[in-house]
Amino acid sequence: MSIEHPTQSSSIVDVLETVLDKGVVIAGDVKVNLADVELLTIKIRLIIASVDKAKEIGMDWWETDPYLSSKAANQTQKELEEENNQLKKRIEQLEEKME
Numbered sequence: 001m002s003i004e005h006p007t008q009s010s011s012i013v014d015v016l017e018t019v020l021d022k023g024v025v026i027a028g029d030v031k032v033n034l035a036d037v038e039l040l041t042i043k044i045r046l047i048i049a050s051v052d053k054a055k056e057i058g059m060d061w062w063e064t065d066p067y068l069s070s071k072a073a074n075q076t077q078k079e080l081e082e083e084n085n086q087l088k089k090r091i092e093q094l095e096e097k098m099e
Contacts, residue, residue, distance in 0.1 A: 020049060024047070024048045027044065
């Protein structure tokens with residue numbers, strides 16, 4: 001006769017799927033005081049979620065960060081080139097007025 005035990009164990013995959021689907025927020029502050037004088041405060045905010053969930057709640061900073069996105073880097077480069085051209089034209093106009 002075998003003994004059967006109902007198992008409700010969650011595998012790491014199930015837990016990870018739930019966490020990424022719902023998201024988890026971890027928040028904390030670290031403060032360093034000396035003689036009641038606050039010397040340093042570090043605020044730590046961590047969110048663990050899927051990319052889709054992050055976008056759903058309005059987080060998409062990685063798409064506009066030039067260090068993380070080649071599209072953003074190209075856009076930044078184009079903006080800098082345009083600004084540089086405008087400044088060159090402005091300098092030429094000012095030099096013409098000075099003559």
